Amino acid sequence: MCKERREMIDKIFTSHNLSAIIFWRPDELVLMLGYLPLWGLSVLVYTADHEPVLFVPELEPEDLLPKGIVVKTFPWGVQNCIDPWNILYKEIKMVLQQKHLLNKPVSFIKSIGRTSPCRMSGEQPPLPADFKSQLCELCEGGVKDADFDLISLYQYKTSLDVEGLKLAHSVAAIGVVVFYQQAKTGITESKLAASIEFAIHEKIGQNNISFARAWPMIQSGSNTVNAGKYNRTTGKIIADGEFVLLEMGVCVNGYWADITRTTITGEITELQKSMFETVTTAQQMAIEMLQPGIAVCEVDRTARKVIEEAGFGKYFNHALGHQVGFRYHDPGCCVAPDCTDVLQEGMVLTVEPGIYGIELDGGVRIEDNLLITANGYQLLSNYPRSLRGN
Template sequence: MEDICRLPSRMILVLRGNNLKLLIMENSRDKSLRDLIVVNNLGGLLFWRTEEHVLSTGYLPLWGVSVCRYPASGKPILYIPELEPRDRLPEGVEIKTFPWGIIDCADPWEVLFNTIKEDIFKRGIDHLPLGYVPHFGQTAPPLMSGEGAPLPLDFLKRIQAIPVKGLRDVTGPMLELYMVKQPHEIEAIALSNKIAGIGIKAFYHHLEPGISEAEVASVVEAAVQNQMGKNGVEYAKAWPLIMSGPNTAYGGTFNRTTGKKLVSGELVMIEMAICVNGYWADITRTGTTGNVQPELLAIYEIVKEAQQMAIAAVKPEITGGELDQIARNYIDKKGYGDYYNHALGHHVGFRYHDPGPGLSPQSDLRLKEGMVLTIEPGIYGEELGGGCRIEDNVLVTASGHEILSDFSRALNPLSRDSF
């Protein structure tokens, strides 16, 4: 086993708009994790999902097989495969390696799990259970996003056998931590949105008849990835989905890019997930390739107004259901209620779609300061000739809200330089 210790860093420079500021990274996230451990009488927490690493230590794994043991006191221990790059490991944690991917090791997982057991025994916490989240639905991909994390089929069973006193499900309290972001996480999500704006600008600049949906998507993806190495961006990847003309009619059901070529006078919609340094944004814009039929223009204006009304109402204590109804009632009043077939939004930041109750008609979620939510009403229909959605990422503040994705929502290509 290789041991590496790193000293903590507590300050980062953040560029918001034209303002460069120094942000002190207080230990609020660390405190919330350790409080969870103490309140639930645990020996610590076990994390292995990408978003769990990002939340707990700010670490974005490459292979997706690392495990973190977060203790009640002392440094978190990060168990990484020997093949993991060393240049972007988090500071303030203890690093240990295990021989995953090494050709002469028959069972690297046995080495890993035995090492964790030994560490628990040495720390004198073997009489306490460890907290974990058994299931959280979909998870964020590691840097090797071309495939899922290559964990063994019996990974969960074997990790459950590590502590003598077993594991305890802490899904509920962890969900609370996912939903309310800390200041340094908000700054990181804001950076993701800033880079998303560069991708959206590329989208607008390529809405020309004759270009294919796939070509537009490739330009957007390149514009985002080209930001790596600039302004604090170590990693940036976008998943742009482009739908044009009649394809936009299905935007409320699914989103996908095809080889269809754009033609003059149609709507073009981009649904884009973007990850920057491990933090996510989720953006939708709708543009055109020229003058569209009057009803589609009217639909766009209705969606835009519905979104603005909902965003204006975002503040602490309002419920998700109340926000949803603001947008839904307006769209229904305009005669298009039957064409709005999804919820108003969801949590975002640690994943493309963070866990937690969203902004649906039945949601009794009360918004809290620090939540980051999407606001994304839409209208879609084959008989309408297409569809439209506008989506922004909105931070709940003490006094109301802040739009993190506050860049152009232009429809007409003539306005596409208005960023």
């Protein structure tokens, strides 16, 4: 764990007088250790003495385990082990007992239900239904609610996190290139999505990439009308003169990029040109506002004003953006008209204005990811965003 993250954890321990903080969601383990588990069953017990212990199932691949930390195994998935979870709870309690910490409360994030996927992303981690309640029984000091401070950890990306995010965005760029190259008349939405997913998945094993997955969703023509409500790939054949929209989440080694691009097949109409140029201007005006101290509602209002003045206000039906990095959508502030949260150095957020309408016969969105720096911002998704991808 880097110094920046350790200092943030120190403040939480001090302000809440905790014995330990327990992390288990895959995105929490990426946040704390840069470690994306395979099974999603690993549990980090971070104690007040700064000697954390990571518990992993015996079936967890050793090459994935983080360095410089004590790792203990528990027999999940092992033949003839009837109750591996009871063994884990006892092991965690023993760690706290050995460190004389049982009389002080522990804490963990309780208010968040969903999580980002582990490497075994075909299912959510198979934690027992009573996992949280069992953790509550570990300490004589009980469990203390520190959710606000713990969730705030997601807002700040350390220098190590930024390295991971840059790698994720470099891989996402490959998907964007494939999108512009192959979004042509006659191809199906599903085939285009499959080509993008393949191009990203095959990067595993290169440049320290141990995990790379993409969730590309393609909508074309009339399907883009609904892109402001949901994104869904169908078997529709892309026709001439249509908008084609890519919404794509990319996860590389546990770090996320969230990108949208829109292109067009064939000739462009004046209405389509106006829609695209309006979205482009709205995004650029909003991006230019990004710096520490600016309220996110002001960023949203800036983009929304551009779209309203162009006559498309009622067709922009969602918030301007959200935080991203440890998840496809990080918990925290939403870049929306009614959110008064202020931008801080280290935040990573999306800026994604859009216009969608049945009477417009289509929809347009452009989405980029930006890191808030001391003096402004850094564009992480620095690749083509023009209508033709040039």
